Each structure stands twice: as C-alpha cells, then as structure tokens.
Amino acid sequence: MIDTHAHIDVKDFDGIRDEILARAEEANIEKIIIPAIEPKTFDNLINVASSSDRLCYGIGIHPHNSNEINGEAIKLVEKIINEQNPVAVGEIGLDYYYDFSPPDVQKRLFRQQIKLAKKYNLPVIVHNRDAxxxxxxxxxxxxxxxxxxxLHCFSGNAEQLEKAVDLGFNVSFTGNITFKKTNLAETVSEAPLNRILLETDSPWMAPVPHRGKKNEPAYLKFIAEKIAEIKKISIDEVITMTTQNAKKLFKILVVTLFIFFNTFALIAQTAKTDEDEFKDIFSDEVESYNPYEKSLGFGGFLGTNTIVQSIEETRGIRDVSYEGIIFYGGMVNFFPWEFVSIQLGYVYSKNKKIVEKSKNLLGPNIHQVIELGTQWYVNPNSRLNFFGTLGPSIIFNKFGEGTDKERENSSFAINTGIGFNLNIPFTGVGLLTVSAEWRLSFDMTVSNTFGVIFNPNDPNDVKFVEQRVTSFFSLPRIVLAFYPFNRQ
Ligand SMILES: [Zn+2]
Structure with missing residues (x-):
C-alpha cells in the first residue's frame, strides 16, 4: 500500500516519527508521500523525507499560504524541483472554506504551480475545499x-467525480469515507478503480475506529477496507490497484532483482530528462489504461536470426556462424501485474545455408523454439515504453531435413533481451502494440548437441557426428501484438 498523502514532517510527529514509520512498515506501507505546505518548512520536509527510502515528497505551496507568497517562493519551488527529487508538485489548490487568502491570489498561485508541474513533467497534488x-x-x-x-481527500459528488476523471485526474480517499455520516458512499462506488489512490492525510482525518485521534499511515488499511466494502470487491484488489495507480502517477519504479533492468531504467530516465521531445512521448500516457483489462494479448513477429556456434571437435574448437536467417512466430502475452508480463512464444526458422563449404558444415535446417519470457517494464502505460526480457526456452533442431538421414535434437536455452513498445489505443477495440526487440539466446545444453558434416556435392551424403556445441543466437525482431480486452 502507498499512503499518497501524509504530513509526516509536521511537529505533531516530532519525537515519535521513528515509531510511526516502524508501525507503517509493519502495516505494509511501501511508500509514504509527504506533500509540502509552505516554504519555511521545506528544509525540514526534505530532511525528513531523506531519512528513509520509504518516504518521498511533493513540493509546492498550500493555498492557505498563498497570501505570504512572492516570486521568490515560486523560484524556490522550481529550484527544489531542479536540484532535488520531489515526486510531485503539491499540495497546491484552492480553499474558499477558510478563506485565508483572497481567491484571485489563490488562483494565480495555483496556475503558476501547475505550469511548473507541466514544465517538469510532475503530477500535481491538489487540495480543494468549496472551490x-x-x-x-x-x-x-x-x-x-x-x-x-x-484531487486529494476527494469529497465531491458523482458529477464532480466524473468531471475529475474526464480531466485525467485521480482521486484519493481518506478517513472521512469511514465516518458514519459520510455522504461519500456513492462517489466511492462510482469511482473507477484505476483512478483511486489511498491516503491518510495524517495527522488529520483519522479513520474509524481511530476517529478524533492522531492519524498515522498505519491506519491506511481502514480506508482500503471501506472502499472494498462499498465496491463489494476484495481488499486485495483495492490494495493492488491503488498501489499500481500511485506508482504510475508518481512514477515510483519497482525495484527489480536485475541490475541490468535498473541500468536500463536509468538510461530511460536520462533520455527522459535530456530530450524534451522524448519527454512528451514518455509522459503521454495511454488514457484509461487498466492493467486488468490489458491482461491478455496475442501477437506475431518477424525477425532475423544469427547463430554463432562453437564446435568442440577432436582437432580443437572452431567457431561458425549463419546469418540472416528469417524467423517468424506467434505469442500470447499475459500481464499478471502492471510492470511484468509473461510471454509464451513459438519461433520457426528454416536454414538452407551451407555455411562453410570447405569444412562441409551444415547448420540445422529447421530450428524451432518454444520460449517462456518474463518482460519487465521500465515505464508501463506510456505510449512508448521500454522493457527487458528474461526467460528459458526449449529448442528443437532438425538436421539434414529432406534426406534419408534426417536427425533431430533438442536443447535448453536462456534468453535475455531489451526492447520497446509503441502502444496505439483504438477506442472501443483494444490496444495495438508495435515492438522492436533484440533478444539473445544462450544454449545451455552442451553435450547432447549434434554437429553435422555434409558433403555439398551430394545432399544425401550427410554424416552426423556427436560433438559438443555451444550456441548463441541473436534474434532482433519486430512484434505486432493486439490486446482486445483493453477497451478504451
Ligand atoms: Zn494535506
């Protein structure tokens, strides 16, 4: 679970902050986002946020403090965005209930900060009361x-909810939905699950059964439970979806076990900050994307296969390669989570090349692969997203096909690769994904592979010799996949 709004930095938590964070960890809170309130507390906020990797923060000026703000304060917000690593601009917004600052001043500050968020490709955390x-x-x-x-602590009606969703916004619910006299049940039940975030708004708004006491992130589950109860779905589903939504909005990357993919994420992130044009296409998220609906896709691919083999013979080791063999195949792609998909694929290629005539060597005629790949997405849901692949495969080779000395063998390989998807949504039909991917395949089976000696003057003169062969395949490919269940 991610508590997307908790003011952990405020004085109420001085002296008990470690305790509060320990309890949050125990309650499975992966991340806590601390929104900023006013410039004079920014230093403390950043200090608190940097004390744990479970904490991140937004930077911005709350509407209550609009009156005290001058151009310097906005410059300070921009400086922090540039030099530090806030995940959002916030909290910002309008508050006509307390009316600490005139509406015009609030509106001007709100717009200035929205423009900053857009400039730096950050989401906004919006506070709204009676406005x-x-x-x-x-x-x-x-x-x-x-x-x-x-829109944090969302307390609008169904119509206002629809408007927020149409504007591409998420809504977050807090303790007030658990109150006995709440009028938010209809709003919660109408809110699309792929747009809901959880928040405690600590130290305020403690949910039932802690109402009236000091709120803390560990109480987040009471809000998840209430949403599950209203929507008549499991609490697990609420937790999974809201966590995914928060990670997507605040671009919190999951830590994968593979340094390789982390490096790749870094490259993608660098590209993102370096190239303005790239920035746009990265941030251009596919509207109404719901990972549950993108659960299953079908596709086909076309690629070229370069095989490099090391053959261990009695006279020593020699390397051979066959290039430019066209392969094609099909696959089914299933998304158990937003950041990971499991792909079952089938590859077919036919090789007619005699590689080294002088050495009378023939590669496999028919090369078939059944592969099970996991794909790890660096920035899922974007129009252009990057991934890494890792998984095992089984290879079937047929040698001397069409001759009376046909032989077969099979081996086991590990595949790894990188690629990118261009996701094209078709309203009401689904999602089409065009990918370019480069995969490497390392044949792990050494001893039961056959080498083949072939006499090019007589195709029927094929001799098979059992040899130790290490193979390595390079498989760049273009993939076209279709996700019919991802209705837009
Ligand atoms: Zn707040």
Whole structure:
C-alpha cells in the first residue's frame, strides 16, 4: 500500500516519527508521500523525507499560504524541483472554506504551480475545499494532455467525480469515507478503480475506529477496507490497484532483482530528462489504461536470426556462424501485474545455408523454439515504453531435413533481451502494440548437441557426428501484438 498523502514532517510527529514509520512498515506501507505546505518548512520536509527510502515528497505551496507568497517562493519551488527529487508538485489548490487568502491570489498561485508541474513533467497534488467550479475551470484550461495529478481527500459528488476523471485526474480517499455520516458512499462506488489512490492525510482525518485521534499511515488499511466494502470487491484488489495507480502517477519504479533492468531504467530516465521531445512521448500516457483489462494479448513477429556456434571437435574448437536467417512466430502475452508480463512464444526458422563449404558444415535446417519470457517494464502505460526480457526456452533442431538421414535434437536455452513498445489505443477495440526487440539466446545444453558434416556435392551424403556445441543466437525482431480486452 502507498499512503499518497501524509504530513509526516509536521511537529505533531516530532519525537515519535521513528515509531510511526516502524508501525507503517509493519502495516505494509511501501511508500509514504509527504506533500509540502509552505516554504519555511521545506528544509525540514526534505530532511525528513531523506531519512528513509520509504518516504518521498511533493513540493509546492498550500493555498492557505498563498497570501505570504512572492516570486521568490515560486523560484524556490522550481529550484527544489531542479536540484532535488520531489515526486510531485503539491499540495497546491484552492480553499474558499477558510478563506485565508483572497481567491484571485489563490488562483494565480495555483496556475503558476501547475505550469511548473507541466514544465517538469510532475503530477500535481491538489487540495480543494468549496472551490470545485474555479478548480475545474483552471484544470480544464491547463489540461493540454501533459497535466496529471490527484484531487486529494476527494469529497465531491458523482458529477464532480466524473468531471475529475474526464480531466485525467485521480482521486484519493481518506478517513472521512469511514465516518458514519459520510455522504461519500456513492462517489466511492462510482469511482473507477484505476483512478483511486489511498491516503491518510495524517495527522488529520483519522479513520474509524481511530476517529478524533492522531492519524498515522498505519491506519491506511481502514480506508482500503471501506472502499472494498462499498465496491463489494476484495481488499486485495483495492490494495493492488491503488498501489499500481500511485506508482504510475508518481512514477515510483519497482525495484527489480536485475541490475541490468535498473541500468536500463536509468538510461530511460536520462533520455527522459535530456530530450524534451522524448519527454512528451514518455509522459503521454495511454488514457484509461487498466492493467486488468490489458491482461491478455496475442501477437506475431518477424525477425532475423544469427547463430554463432562453437564446435568442440577432436582437432580443437572452431567457431561458425549463419546469418540472416528469417524467423517468424506467434505469442500470447499475459500481464499478471502492471510492470511484468509473461510471454509464451513459438519461433520457426528454416536454414538452407551451407555455411562453410570447405569444412562441409551444415547448420540445422529447421530450428524451432518454444520460449517462456518474463518482460519487465521500465515505464508501463506510456505510449512508448521500454522493457527487458528474461526467460528459458526449449529448442528443437532438425538436421539434414529432406534426406534419408534426417536427425533431430533438442536443447535448453536462456534468453535475455531489451526492447520497446509503441502502444496505439483504438477506442472501443483494444490496444495495438508495435515492438522492436533484440533478444539473445544462450544454449545451455552442451553435450547432447549434434554437429553435422555434409558433403555439398551430394545432399544425401550427410554424416552426423556427436560433438559438443555451444550456441548463441541473436534474434532482433519486430512484434505486432493486439490486446482486445483493453477497451478504451
Ligand atoms: Zn494535506
């Protein structure tokens, strides 16, 4: 679970912060996002946030403090975005209930900070009280496809919810949905599960049964439970989806076991900050993407196969290679989670080349592979997303096909690769994905592979010799996949 809004930095937690964080960890809170309130507490906020890798923070100025703000404060927010690593601009917004600052001042500050968020490709954490009309008119005006964010502590009605969702926003629910006299049940039941985030708004808004006491992230489960109860779904589903939604919005990458993929993520991140044009396509998320709906896809691919083999013969080791063999195949891709897919594929290629005539050597005529790959996505849900692949495969080779001395063998290989997807949504039909991928296959079976001696003057004169062969395949491919269940 991710607590997307908890003011862990405020004085209420001084002296008990470690205890609170320990309890949060025990309650399976993976991450806590601390939104900023005002410039004079920024230093403390960043200090607190850097004390644990479970903490991250937003930077921005709360509408309550709009009045005290001058150009310097906005510059400071931008400086922190540039030099530090906030995950959002927030919390920002409008509050006409307390009316600490005049609406015009609040609106101006809100817009300035939205522009910063767009400039740096960060989501916004939006506070709103009694200001839906002005809030929506600003968001509508600023939404050019590059603005994302959450309306925190959402307390609107079903109509306002629809408007927020149409604007591409997430909504987060807090302790007030658990209150006996809440009027938010309809809003919660109407809210699409792929747009809901969880938050405690600690130290305020403690959920039942802790209502009235100091709130803390460990109480997040009471909010998840209430949503599950209202929506009549399992609490696990609420937790899985809201966690995914938060990771997607705040671009919190999952830590994979493979340094390789982390390096790859870094490359992607660098590309993201270096190239403005890239930035746009990265942030251009596929609307209404729901990982559960993208669960199953079918596809075909075409590629070229380069085989390099080391053959251990009595006279020593020699290397041979066959290049440019066309292969094709099909696959089924299943997404158990947003960041990972499991792919079952079949590859077929036919090789007619005699590679080294002088050495009378023939590669396998028919090469078939059944592969089981896991794909790890660096930035899922984007129009252009990158992935790494890892998985085992079984290889079937046929030698001397069409002759009366046909032989077969099979071996086991490990595949690894990298690639990118271009996701093209078709409204009401599904999602089409065009991928380019480069895979390497290392044949792990050494001893039961056959080498083949062939006399090119007589295709029927094929001799088979049992040899130790280590194979390595390079398999760049173009993939076309279709996800019919991802209805837009
Ligand atoms: Zn707040």
């Amino acid at each position: 839906f009309d002005d809030l929506f008119s600003i968001l509508e005006d600023e939404q050019d496809g590059s603005l994302s964010g959450v």
